[in-house]
Structure formats: structure tokens, C-alpha cells
Amino acid sequence: MKVLVTGSNGFLGRALVGRLLAHGVADIRCLIRQDSYRTRFDPADRQALDFMVGNLLSRDDAKRSIEGVDVICHLAASLKGSPADMFLNTVVASNNLLGAIARCSPVPKTVLVSSMGVYGVADLPAGSLIDENAPVEPHPEKRDVYSHAKWRQEKLFRDFAERHSIPLTVLRPGVIYGPGGSPFSARVGLSLFGLFLYMGGSSELPLTYVENCAEAIALASLSDDATGRTYNVVDDNPPTAKQYFRRYRKEVRAIPYVRIPYAGMVLVSRLVQGYNRRSHGQLPAVFTPYKTRSIWKGFHFTNSELKRMGWRQIVSSEEGLARTLAYLKDNFQGGAH
Amino acid sequence: MTKSAGRLKAAIVGCGKIADGHVEEIQKLDNATVAAVCDREMLMAEQLAARYGIAAHYDDFGHMLREIRPDVVHITTPPQSHLALAKQAIEAGCHAYVEKPFTVDLREAKELIAFAESANRKVTVGHSFAYDPISVGMRRLIGKGVLGEPVHVECYLGYNLSGPFGLALLGDPGHWVHQLPGKLFQNNLDHILHKIMEFIPDENPYVHALGFVRRDGRFGDGRDDMPDELRVLIAGRKTTGYATFSSHAMPVRHFMRLYGTKNTLSLDYVARTIALDQAEKYPSAIGRLLPAFASSKEYFREGVRNVFRFARSDFQFFAGMQELFRRFYRSILEDTPPPIPYAEIIRIGAVMDEVISQVEKGGSRT
Numbered sequence: 001m002k003v004l005v006t007g008s009n010g011f012l013g014r015a016l017v018g019r020l021l022a023h024g025v026a027d028i029r030c031l032i033r034q035d036s037y038r039t040r041f042d043p044a045d046r047q048a049l050d051f052m053v054g055n056l057l058s059r060d061d062a063k064r065s066i067e068g069v070d071v072i073c074h075l076a077a078s079l080k081g082s083p084a085d086m087f088l089n090t091v092v093a094s095n096n097l098l099g100a101i102a103r104c105s106p107v108p109k110t111v112l113v114s115s116m117g118v119y120g121v122a123d124l125p126a127g128s129l130i131d132e133n134a135p136v137e138p139h140p141e142k143r144d145v146y147s148h149a150k151w152r153q154e155k156l157f158r159d160f161a162e163r164h165s166i167p168l169t170v171l172r173p174g175v176i177y178g179p180g181g182s183p184f185s186a187r188v189g190l191s192l193f194g195l196f197l198y199m200g201g202s203s204e205l206p207l208t209y210v211e212n213c214a215e216a217i218a219l220a221s222l223s224d225d226a227t228g229r230t231y232n233v234v235d236d237n238p239p240t241a242k243q244y245f246r247r248y249r250k251e252v253r254a255i256p257y258v259r260i261p262y263a264g265m266v267l268v269s270r271l272v273q274g275y276n277r278r279s280h281g282q283l284p285a286v287f288t289p290y291k292t293r294s295i296w297k298g299f300h301f302t303n304s305e306l307k308r309m310g311w312r313q314i315v316s317s318e319e320g321l322a323r324t325l326a327y328l329k330d331n332f333q334g335g336a337h
Numbered sequence: 338m339t340k341s342a343g344r345l346k347a348a349i350v351g352c353g354k355i356a357d358g359h360v361e362e363i364q365k366l367d368n369a370t371v372a373a374v375c376d377r378e379m380l381m382a383e384q385l386a387a388r389y390g391i392a393a394h395y396d397d398f399g400h401m402l403r404e405i406r407p408d409v410v411h412i413t414t415p416p417q418s419h420l421a422l423a424k425q426a427i428e429a430g431c432h433a434y435v436e437k438p439f440t441v442d443l444r445e446a447k448e449l450i451a452f453a454e455s456a457n458r459k460v461t462v463g464h465s466f467a468y469d470p471i472s473v474g475m476r477r478l479i480g481k482g483v484l485g486e487p488v489h490v491e492c493y494l495g496y497n498l499s500g501p502f503g504l505a506l507l508g509d510p511g512h513w514v515h516q517l518p519g520k521l522f523q524n525n526l527d528h529i530l531h532k533i534m535e536f537i538p539d540e541n542p543y544v545h546a547l548g549f550v551r552r553d554g555r556f557g558d559g560r561d562d563m564p565d566e567l568r569v570l571i572a573g574r575k576t577t578g579y580a581t582f583s584s585h586a587m588p589v590r591h592f593m594r595l596y597g598t599k600n601t602l603s604l605d606y607v608a609r610t611i612a613l614d615q616a617e618k619y620p621s622a623i624g625r626l627l628p629a630f631a632s633s634k635e636y637f638r639e640g641v642r643n644v645f646r647f648a649r650s651d652f653q654f655f656a657g658m659q660e661l662f663r664r665f666y667r668s669i670l671e672d673t674p675p676p677i678p679y680a681e682i683i684r685i686g687a688v689m690d691e692v693i694s695q696v697e698k699g700g701s702r703t
Contacts, residue, residue, distance in 0.1 A: 033508060034556060055509060082354040082501045087384040095380055141387045152384070279650035280365050 002027040002068055003221060004108075006056065006097065007075030009037040011181050012113070012173075015214035016073060021045060023218050031056070031065050031076070056093035063100040071221045072101065072110045077153065083145045090149040094156055102164040109167045111221045114154040116174045116206055116232065116301070117147030122293040129300045130206075132172075132230045142290040144186075169226040173213050173233040174206025174301060178320065179327030181210060183248065187295055188241045189257070190286075196257040199265050200241020203298040206234040207244075209313075209320030216311050223309055231306045235317050238301070244321070251325040253332060265292045345369040345666050348407035348431075350398050350422055351414030352376035352385040354502065355436060359411050360389045362659040369666055373405045398422060402429040409669060412436060415513035416523070420445045427458045432669050434662070436463040437527035438689065439682055441518065446686040450679045461665045461675045462682050464531040468664065469657030470646075471604050472532070474611050475595070478602065483613060485599030487536040490578045492529040495589035496521070498552070498565065503584075510558045519693035520563045522548060525582060526692065530685050532593055533571055533578035543572040544688055548696035551585050569692055609652070610639035 003020055007013045008030035020028055029050040032038060038051045054061030056076060066072060074097060078089035101107060119130055120137035128134075137143060140151040154170060161168035175185040184191070187205055189198040208216075216233045220226040239247075249255065260268060269287035276285035303311070315323075347369050349356055356374070363371050373393035376382040382394035395401040402410075402425070410426040411434045412419055420440050423433040433453070439462040440446045453460040466472060478484065497503055506512040506521070517523045546569045554561035565584035571577065591606040601614040612635035617624035646652040653659065664676035 036555065055511075057509065058511065081504065083357060083384070083388065084352065084354045084381065085501060085505050087381060088353075091380050091384070092378055141390075145388075148384075148388070152380070156380075280653065281361055282647070282650050282653055 001025060001070045002029060003071045003073060004029045004031060004065055004069040005073045005075065006031045006065070007077065007113075008032060009040050010075060011178070012176055012210055012213060012217075013075050014041060015178075015210045016075065016217050017041065017045065017049065019211065019214040019218040020221070021048065023222060025218075025222075029065070029069060056096050057088065059096045059099065062093075062096040063103075066097070066100050066104060066108060069108050072097075072108050073113070073217055073221050074110065074157075075113045075217075077113075077150065079146065086145050086149050087152070091152045091156065094153045098156060098160040098166075101166055102160060107164065107166050109169075109221070109227060110157070110161070111169045111171065111217060111226075112154065112157045113217060114157075114170050114172045115147065115150040116172050116234075117143065118151045118154050118172065120294075121297070121299055122290050124297075124299070126298045127300065129302055130232070131302045132232055132305055139290065142288065143294060144291065167227040169220045169228070170230040171217055171220055171233050172230065173208050173216075174238075175208070176210055176213050177207050178210035178324055181324070183252070183328050188245055192286075194256075196255050198241075198245055198257045198259045199262075199296050200245065201259075201261060201296070201298070202240050202242055203296060204300055205238050205241055205244055206232075206301040207238045207317070207320075208233050208235050209315045209317070209324075211315050212313050212320070215314050216306055216309075219309060219311050226309055229305070229309075231309065232301060232303055233306060234301045234303045235320065236303065236313055237317050239317070239321065247321065247325060248328070252328045262292075262296055262298065265296055343368060343670060345408040345669060346372045346405065347409050347411060348373045348375065348401060348405055349385075349411045349413060350375045350401070350426075351412060351418075351436075352378075352381040353413065354505075356385055356411075356413045357388075358655045358658060359413055360385065360391070362655050362662055363411075364389065365659060366663060366666065368670065369409075369662070372407055373401050375401045398425060399429075402426065402431065407431050409434060409666065416441055416517060417513060420449050423449050423460060424452050427453055427456045427460070430458070432459045432665075434461055434463065434665055438462075438517075438523055439527075439686060443683065443686040443690045446682060450682065454679075459665070459669055459675045461661070461677050462527070463658070463661070464527060464677055464685075465655070465658035465661050466528055466606060467531055467535070467657070467677070468660035469606060469609075470651075470660075471606055471609055471611055472657070473660070475602060475604055478611065478613070479597075483600055484595065484597030484602060487576050487595060487597055489576065489596040490533050490536050491581075491594045491596075492532050492578070493581045493583070493590060493592050494525060494529050495586055495591060496525060496565075496582065496584045497589045498584050500589075506563075507556075507560060510556065510560050515559055515563060519689070519696065521565060521584070522567050522582060522696065523689065523693060526567075526580075526689055527685065528591070529569075529580040529582065530688055531681070533580060534681065534685050534688065536595070537571060537573035537576050537578055539573035540684070542688070543570075544691040544695070545570040546692040546695040548692075564696060567692075567696070571688065608639075609643055609646075610636060612636055612639065 003025055009032050031052050035053050056062050078086040120135045137151050140148040188200040212235055213233050269289045269292040272287045273285050347363050360371050363369050371391050374382050374385045375395040375398050379396035386394035409432045412422050413436045416438050419435050426433045506514045514524050548564040548567045550564050551566045567582040569580040593604040595602045603612045668675045
């Protein structure tokens with residue numbers, strides 16, 4: 001069985017390659033944008049991997065990348081940049097890949113790594129349980145650009161899957177963390193002008209340790225039962241924002257912060273949005289009431305569907321946190337986080 | 338057409354990064370509306386329309402022109418397509434705002450201007466810094482006679498190859514910037530040249546250009562050959578100009594220094610300040626002691642002025658772009674000449690061609 005991994009040199013992609021190898025998948029094609037990126041992989045694994053230099057913005061590269069492939073794990077997406085670039089690299093790149101998949105015979109099994117950001121939770125009551133039946137975002141344009149792009153990407157995959165009978169599995173990870181990842185999700189807070197605005201409070205963080213998330217993708221790619229299904233990817237017993245932030249301050253560094261409770265954030269976001277409108281966009285609407293309700297209202301997340309597929313957490317939440325915080329402490333470079 | 342009602346129907350073709358700025362600034366004007374956007378990649382048109390609440394989006398330019406019948410089309414596609422799209426828009430009866438660089442070369446620029454004139458349509462180029470509050474303020478001071486006659490002008494433009502634009506073009510060997518004759522320089526040089534050429538009225542000034550690659554190669558393809566440092570000397574009969582484009586000097590800055598026969602003006606396009614450097618009024622050591630305080634006073638005054646501008650919501654990032662839109666739209670509605678004279682577009686195009694030619698022929702060292 002040959003598996004294509006797009007976004008293979010990223011934080012999650014490298015972990016997925018490791019998990020696929022651990023599951024005995026011997027034939028893995030890694031799509032990388034630059035030849036030099038192959039050095040980012042474990043030297044022991046490098047020999048076993050089939051590296052292909054290409055860019056999904058090229059339809060020819062997209063077609064080439066899936067030739068002879070049985071399973072596609074699509075991880076490639078843009079995490080930062082201008083809105084246009086994020087849509088280009090997440091949505092248009094996906095469209096090119098899907099165009100190539102649709103012309104394949106037989107059509108390869110496809111696993112899309114989407115995001116929990118596609119859920120439309122702003123109008124759900126605080127404390128709601130977010131499972132795979134939670135509503136999809138009705139107003140993606142009101143969310144951050146990343147969530148909007150991931151929402152459009154997932155819709156594109158579902159539309160193509162229906163029209164071209166693509167065997168599709170959709171995984172919706174929460175916040176992927178681990179050594180080398182970002183220290184803070186926006187669900188904990190944001191750094192602004194050197195001060196950390198801590199807004200998460202007692203909200204549960206839908207964390208998934210990078211290897212646990214990679215394990216979920218690997219299992220989904222190998223399981224026939226997963227086809228046609230959608231899975232939240234979140235670890236067991238995730239910490240609250242408060243627990244994570246306390247441990248970060250204790251074990252990494254005591255950053256200066258201002259705590260803004262949820263009610264305060266609702267007020268602040270109204271003021272920020274109002275000012276943005278009155279000033280004709282002189283300052284960006286970093287906070288809006290809609291984003292605040294979506295991110296910091298406080299929800300619970302479940303991984304019960306994922307467990308039914310056979311997924312088990314390979315790194316405990318405690319161990320994952322300990323490794324991540326130790327890494328952040330060892331790699332702290334003044335002001336980097 | 339909405340033009341008769343004193344309100345213009347605008348459309349945008351090319352939904353990349355700069356299109357956001359165009360939509361935002363048009364939506365702030367009270368005499369225009371963005372009726373539709375178009376990109377040959379429908380998903381890109383869709384995302385722009387969704388984020389800004391625009392009613393229609395297309396992936397076929399001709400289809401959009403026929404259905405929407407815009408008064409003015411903003412062309413924000415890669416420069417290689419500017420001529421063809423602008424001509425198509427003009428043929429459909431539209432006026433055209435063309436992002437910089439206007440066209441790929443001078444020949445195309447002349448062709449487009451002649452085409453617009455023969456069709457009695459207006460066209461302009463996105464030299465938005467010419468209408469930045471700083472440039473407008475500079476002209477006001479020059480009008481008051483504080484500068485005297487211009488002697489020399491220096492322009493500096495920093496570029497961040499690690500920023501969103503830089504990463505996009507370095508991340509893709511097929512990026513349209515790599516296909517331009519002047520590559521990265523051609524996409525940015527307008528910002529410098531129109532400022533310098535404002536003070537060099539000569540038809541054919543002397544141009545000497547040096548471009549080179551400063552960074553180490555890391556891709557093993559054409560991206561490694563893209564020059565990233567440029568120096569240009571431009572000399573007219575009475576005024577000279579010097580342009581620096583740097584992708585490495587930090588911090589990334591954008592400024593201009595205008596030397597006159599009476600005084601010198603320093604313009605900072607990032608901090609939005611204009612400072613007047615006046616001749617010493619006092620002799621000896623006192624004359625050397627006071628200028629630092631005079632400069633401090635100038636910058637303090639500018640800082641306070643900016644605070645008031647901010648308080649009035651008059652400190653917008655694309656202020657120059659909005660002012661250029663406003664003037665171009667007014668020229669359409671009142672049927673007056675467009676804000677940037679065609680002769681200026683052609684003169685700047687000629688210097689751009691000369692710079693690119695010299696860099697290509699060996700002004701470039703690698």
C-alpha cells in the first residue's frame with residue numbers, strides 16, 4: 001500500500017510519517033516543496049521515504065503526486081500569511097488535489113485533516129458538548145481566516161467526495177501541540193504589545209498531542225471502517241486553559257499577563273468591533289463578539305467516535321504536557337513566546 | 338450604469354493580496370461601490386466576496402463585464418496580464434485603475450495609454466504613495482517655498498523577504514514575480530521612481546543601475562538568481578536622484594530625503610513624519626548644538642500631529658491609495674484629466690525599462 005502525505009515536512013506531517021512507519025507502512029510518498037526539506041526527517045527514516053518535490057498549486061504536480069497512490073493523507077494547509085495566501089495554499093491547493101483525485105481510477109482513499117474550527121459554536125450554550133454532530137459554522141466569514149479557509153476546504157472535499165464517490169474520512173483535530181509547536185493557542189490567550197492577554201479561564205482546551213493526532217490519522221488511513229466518517233481528534237482529560245497557563249508560568253517562565261474573564265471579553269470585543277467600524281478599519285477587529293463566543297465561551301469536547309475506531313492515546317496528556325513545557329523551557333529565546 | 342447618479346460601480350479583477358486593500362478603500366468612499374470581483378480561480382473570487390460582503394463574483398472577466406457593466410475596473414492581477422485586461426475593460430466601456438507596475442514594459446504602457454485615449458476612457462496606475470499624506474504634506478511645504486529649488490532626492494525602500502509577500506514569492510519558483518523581466522525590482526521600483534521623477538523633469542535623464550543577489554542560494558532553481566539589492570542613480574540637468582532598494586538592511590524602512598537650495602526635507606513613509614532640516618542660524622559651537630533640538634522639535638510635532646490624526650481615524654494604512662482612488666473617480670465623474678498625467682507614466686516606464694536593461698546586461702553582479 002502506498003500512502004501520500006501532503007504537508008509531510010510540517011509539525012504534524014513528520015509525526016504522521018513516523019506513525020505510518022510504526023504501523024508497518026513501508027511505501028510512503030512525502031510531498032515537499034523544497035528538496036532541502038528532506039533533511040527535516042529522521043535520518044533513519046529518510047532512506048525508506050519516497051520524496052517528491054512539488055507544489056499543489058501546480059495541477060501537474062498535484063496529478064504527479066497521486067500517481068500509484070492507494071491512500072492520501074492531506075495535511076497541507078496554510079497557518080499564516082495574508083488572507084489571499086491562506087486561501088490559495090489551503091483551498092486552491094486542495095481543489096487541485098481533488099481535481100487530480102477525481103480523475104483517478106481507482107479513486108484513492110482520502111483522509112482530510114480538517115479542524116475543530118469548522119464548528120459553528122457561537123450560538124451554542126456555554127458548556128455544550130462538541131461532538132461530530134455539532135453544527136458546522138454558518139458564518140465562516142465572521143471567524144478568523146484560518147477557520148474560514150479550513151471550513152471551505154472541508155466543504156470542497158465533501159462536495160467532491162459526493163460527486164466523484166471519493167472514499168473520504170474527515171478528521172477534525174483540536175489544538176495540536178508538542179515540542180516544536182506553538183506555546184499558546186488563541187484559546188488560552190494572545191500576546192499583544194508584549195503583554196499576554198489571558199482569556200481562556202476555565203474553558204477546556206481541546207488539546208491533542210502531535211503524536212496522538214498523527215496516530216489518529218494513521219489509523220483512519222488504514223481503517224476501511226473509517227471511510228465516510230468524521231472524527232474529532234482530542235486527547236483524554238485535556239487541561240483547562242487555566243491549568244495549562246499556570247503550568248506554563250510555573251515550568252517555563254512567569255510571563256506578565258492580564259486576565260480578562262469571559263464577560264470582560266464580550267465587552268472588550270464589542271468595543272473593538274465598534275471602534276473598527278467607526279474608524280473605518282484603522283485598527284483591525286482582532287476581537288469581535290462572534291469570535292469571542294466561538295473561542296472563549298467554554299465548551300467540552302469528546303473523542304468517543306475516535307475511540308470507537310480503535311484509537312488509543314499513545315502519549316498521556318500528562319506526559320505530553322510535560323514534554324512540551326520542558327521543550328519550551330529549553331528552547332526559550334527571549335521574546336519568542 | 339450608476340455614473341449618472343454620481344456614484345460609480347467598481348469591479349476588481351485579480352483577488353490576490355492587494356485586492357483586499359482595494360476593496361477596503363473603495364468601500365470607504367461615498368461615491369463608489371464594489372459591485373463584483375473576478376479571478377480566474379473561482380475560489381479566490383469567492384473568498385474575497387465572502388469576506389467583504391460583495392454581491393457577485395466571477396471567474397470569467399468578459400462575463401463579469403457583460404453582466405455587471407462596471408464604470409471602473411481595478412486590475413490587480415500580475416503585471417503580465419495588465420495590458421490585455423485593461424484593453425478588454427476599456428473595450429467594454431470601463432475606465433481602468435491598473436496596479437503598479439503599469440505594464441511589463443514601456444511599449445505596452447504606450448499601447449495601453451493610446452488605446453484608452455482613442456476610446457475616450459481614463460486609465461491610471463497605482464502610484465499610491467504619490468498621494469500619501471506625507472507626499473501631500475511635502476508638496477504643501479514646497480509650495481510655501483521652504484525648500485527652495487530641488488537639488489537632489491534620495492529614496493530608500495526596504496523589503497522584507499521574510500514577510501508575507503517575500504515568503505510567497507520565495508516559496509514558489511513559478512510565482513509571477515520570477516517571470517517579470519525585472520523580477521522583484523520591477524514589482525517595487527514604482528514606489529521609488531515616481532517619487533524621484535517628480536523632481537527630475539528631464540525627458541531622458543541619465544540612468545545608472547546596479548543590481549545584485551546578496552543572499553546565499555538555497556533552492557537550486559531560478560529563485561536563487563533573483564537580484565535583491567538595487568542602487569540607481571538618475572541625473573537630470575539640474576536635479577539628481579538616488580534610489581536604494583534593499584532586501585537585507587534592517588529595520589525595513591521607507592523614506593525619502595529631498596535636498597533643496599534653501600533647506601532639506603526628510604520624509605518617513607512608515608512613521609508618517611516630515612521633518613525640515615534648516616540651515617544653521619547661529620555660528621560656531623552654538624550652531625552645532627542646536628540642530629539636534631530643532632530635529633527633536635520637528636519629530637515631536639509630527640508625533641503629536643499623528644496622534645490627532647489617529648484620534649480622527651485619519652491614520653489609515655492605505656491612505657494614499659484611497660486618495661488616489663478619490664481623485665481618479667472624481668476625474669471620471671467630472672470628466673477631467675486623471676490624477677497621474679500619462680506623460681509621467683511613460684517617463685517612469687522609460688526609466689524602469691532602462692534600469693531593468695542595465696541590471697540584465699551586467700549592472701547585476703552575482
